[in-house]
Amino acid sequence: MTIAGASSPLLSIDxxxxxxxxxxxxxxxxxxxxxxxxxxxxxxxxxxxxxxxGAIAGLVQPSGGHITFAGEPIAPKALERTVRRGVALVPEGRHVFGGLTVLENLTLGATVRSDHNAVKDEIARFFDIFPILGERRNEAAGRLSGGEQQMLVIARAMLSKPRLLMLDEPSLGLAPKVTDRVYELLAEIRARGLTILVVEQNAPxxxxxxxxxxxxxxxxVRLAGASVALAADPGFEAAYFGLRTEAKN
Ligand SMILES: Nc1ncnc2c1ncn2[C@@H]1O[C@H](COP(=O)(O)OP(=O)(O)O)[C@@H](O)[C@H]1O
Ligand SMILES: [Mg+2]
Structure with a gap:
């Protein structure tokens, strides 16, 4: 529902x-x-x-419908343009460039930018938050633990200065404590005002x-709403496992 006078959503899919x-x-x-x-x-x-x-990122060509980001359509098969417009995707499976160093991986995230000094500052700030990655900045990223690689790919995505950060199953295969750390990082990113779209099998x-x-x-879409309401919805599991056929919202 659109409220009169309210601005349109950042991302709209029809x-x-x-x-x-x-x-x-x-x-x-x-x-x-x-x-x-x-x-x-x-x-x-x-x-x-x-x-x-994939469709939002401009990687996958839709067969129908519309995707609008910041008031303009997403062009299919135009990944770089989509990144420049402020959409960053952290894909499933934490794809670091294993043979490149931690620092090189981060620098690659900023290829669409020309403000190199700001990029350096942002990388330094990230190393302050994650000193382990700072200490290992010149080591091959492939030698990091799964959790460290997840932090690295999120930081790499953030270096493109997105307006919308999308994450595909960031907790997959990580221990609960490591997942906590990943979600703490997302909370920090959120506190900076960024918009986040996260995909998970890990519903809780x-x-x-x-x-x-x-x-x-x-x-x-089988069910949609405020997360607190869905967490208390007795129909949640049925919707998740596809036992509920009607689409709401
Ligand atoms: N490149 C592809 N070619 C053919 N089928 C695909 C491809 N990618 C995904 N699929 C199929 O599309 C459906 C949705 O897949 P996907 O979007 O990967 O789901 P999820 O991320 O929720 O696991 C599945 O049936 C999957 O097998
Ligand atoms: Mg998937």
Whole structure:
């Protein structure tokens, strides 16, 4: 619902369809993310979560629908332009450049920028927050632990100076304590006013971190609302596991 006089959401998705040949990964998905919000998408493996982020990032070509970011459409297959417009994606599986150093990995995140001194300051600040990564700045990133690699890829995405930070399953394969650290970093990023869209199979974690949550299953939104309301909703599990067929919102 649009309130008269309110600005339109930072990200707006209407009836998005993504197909891979015969497989329909997303069937007419609609959702929005307001500036400064933390929104999560939860759903089991194969729900369509990565396809959704891929389409927003301009990596995956939609078969139908519209994606609008900051009032303008996202052009499909235009990843670099999308990054320049302020959309950053931290993909599933913490892809560091294993043979490059920690510092080189971070510097790569800033290739779309020309304010090199500011980039240096931001990297220095990140090393203050994560001294372990600072100490290992000249070591190959592939030798870091899973948790350290996750911190590194988030910092790398932040160096593109995004308006919208998207994360695909940041807690996957990490111990609970390490996941806590990742989500503390996201809380710090949020406190700086950034908008975050996070995808998780780990629903409890996502519900705790996000203002609003969409439950995705079989390429459809099964349930959506304020995270606190969904956490208390007796129909949540059924929606998550695809036992609930009607799409709400
Ligand atoms: N490149 C691809 N080619 C063919 N099918 C794909 C491709 N990527 C994803 N799919 C299929 O699309 C559906 C949604 O996948 P995905 O978006 O990766 O879901 P999730 O991230 O929620 O696990 C699944 O059925 C998956 O097998
Ligand atoms: Mg995925």
């Amino acid at each position: 009836n998005l369809v993504v197909r891979y040949g015969q497989i329909t990964a997303l069937s007419s998905i609609s959702l929005h993310v307001g500036e400064g919000e933390v929104v999560s998408i939860v759903g089991p493996n194969g729900a369509g979560k990565s396809s959704l982020l 974690r996502a519900l705790k971190a996000a203002d609003r949550t969409y439950v995705l299953n079989g390429g459809r």
